[in-house]
Amino acid sequence: MPPTPAAEDELTPRAWLHLQAREIRGWLWLSSVLGVLAGLMTLLQMALLAWVVSRLIDGEAPPGTLTTAFGALAGVIVLRALAQWGQESAGVEASWRVRRRVRAMLLDHLAALGPTGLSDRHPAGLGGQLVEQVEALDGYFARFLPQLRLVMALPLVLLGVVLWLDWLAGVLLLLAAPLIPLFMALVGMGAERLNREQFVAVTRLAGHFLDRVRGLTTLQLFNRAERSVEEVFVAADDYRRRSMRTLRLAFLSSAVLEFFASVAIAMIAIYIGFGLLGYIRFGPADELTLFSGLLILLLAPEFFQPLRTLAQHYHDRAAALGAADGLVTLLNRPVPDGTEREGWPMPGAFDTPGARIRLSEASVAYPGREGVLGPLSLALEPGQCLAVVGPSGAGKSTLLRLLAGFAHAEQGRVEVVPAAPIAWMDQRPWLVQGSLADNLRLAAPEASDEQLGAALSRVGLDGLLATLPEGLATPLGERGLGVSGGQAQRLALGRVFLSEAPLVLLDEPTANLDEASEAQIVASLRDLKARGRTLVVATHHPALIALADRVLSIERGMLGERTARSHDATP
Secondary structure, three states: OOOOHHHHOOOOHHHHHHHHHHHOHHHHHHHHHHHHHHHHHHHHHHHHHHHHHHHHHHOOOOHHHHHHHHHHHHHHHHHHHHHHHHHHHHHHHHHHHHHHHHHHHHHHHHHHHHHHHOOOOOHHHHHHHHHHHHHOOHHHHHHHHHHHHHHHHHHHHHHHHHHHHOHHHHHHHHHHOOHHHHHHHHHHHHHHHHHHHHHHHHHHHHHHHHHHHHOHHHHHHOOOHHHHHHHHHHHHHHHHHHHHHHHHHHHHHHHHHHHHHHHHHHHHHHHHHHHHHOOOOOHHHHHOOHHHHHHHHHHHHHHHHHHHHHHHHHHHHHHHHHHHHHHHHHHOOOOOOOOOOOOOOOOOOOOOOOOEEEEEEEEEEEOOEEEEEEEEEEEEOOOOEEEEEOOOOOOHHHHHHHHHOOOOOOEEEEEEEOOOOEEEEOOOOOOOOEEHHHHHOOOOOOOOHHHHHHHHHHOOOHHHHHHOOOHHHOEEOHHHOOOOHHHHHHHHHHHHHHOOOOEEEEEOOOOOOOHHHHHHHHHHHHHHHHOOOEEEEEOOOHHHHHHOOEEEEEEOOEEEEEEOOHHHOOO
16 A cells, blocks of 8 residues: 555655655566666677678678578567567556556645645645646656666676677776766756756746736736736746756756767777777787677667666656655645544445534634634534524634534544535635536536436526526636626535535525525525435524524634524524
């Protein structure tokens, strides 16, 4: 089982990346083994090519007698291509598994933190982390880590072959090889910092842009649209400059590495050329043949190729470390654990459609604000309706968030059985850009059009639906653009009726509605209560108070209870 965020608490970015790699080490080793196999096929291919060329130039064998050699060369090329394909496929699979796991881990942690724990984080920034920073891990696991293992094995094999053919050429390769890792380390120090700054910049840019788009109407009303465009341009230009700085460092480092590799290959080519011509008689130069010299010359670029490839992917490592820094910071954010909640019951363990609630001396406090709610004790049985009343700011919405798990009790105990799912309707219901059906199916993805129409009828929107030419396919804009505030509230309430949640939490469900709509909503809530659902409603409406079995009055975070008689009033 993958470790939970709590188990990864306080990990450094490098340690966190190493922990993710442990989960897919089988795929990484498979990619590395196939890479070594591709390298050995390359060695065999170069040896066959050098042997064929030397036999043809020396005139020792006519072309017709080399058919077997050409066939073997073609077979080796095919095997090398298959090994390279397998290497890349295994790396891609390893990267996909890590990214899927990390994204699920982040979503679970964000759900555990809840809206209260994420109140200081911009949703656009969180979206950027879930998409861009997770995707930045791709190159590290798909290419860098397998290539790191190849660098440890393949160049040593090629160096051993070159030393066997000509020890002086091997010494030249051995002297040039350490320069590439040295410059990689020097470049990586700056690249990691630049990538980290770049991810911070793009996160801020996403939040900045989303805020301007959401407030575009207000900006136009106050004649600040042009100024806002300039602000977005400045933020985008800052991100551009940071990106170009990272690319400049990458191209500069690649040029330096290519220079040293090219110089080393050129030195070997000069040595072999002059050795074959007889101008160099030092060491093993006299023993050079066309076959050995050509093979060494063909293997020299292959000796540096794993190092050069690693240098190219070294920036994937820097990008992954920069992304991991932000991801680990988010995962290290502690989940409030003051609230003890019961888990999901097994099927059949809870024989009523409602939820049972127990609060024991539970209190809620926000940073900088003590005593927001409680301490309070409460017991609510399945199928009961609780009305919570009190002045604005008294703590009614905080009580709903506590029951939903969005806020956590600083002290005391909260038991909600079953703990999930719940149906929640806020004072400002959230509607997504999409059709009416899309917004309703957020609560019931498998609901039919007939069920959606019935839900709209129960909240009094059947008349609106009949006037829409496209019906349930009518598109809505961001945050319900296209419907009024009251219609948006009733649409969100329609999602509650579609949900099978045993616990229904409503925050001022009749706000912004006319009397006829209010009466219809109250009648629908009475039907929902009759089905055994547990309702907790924050309200000032007399008809909703009369509907409740119990009424709690909150003032300054403290409760005073009085029993309601639902038969005293009608909706």
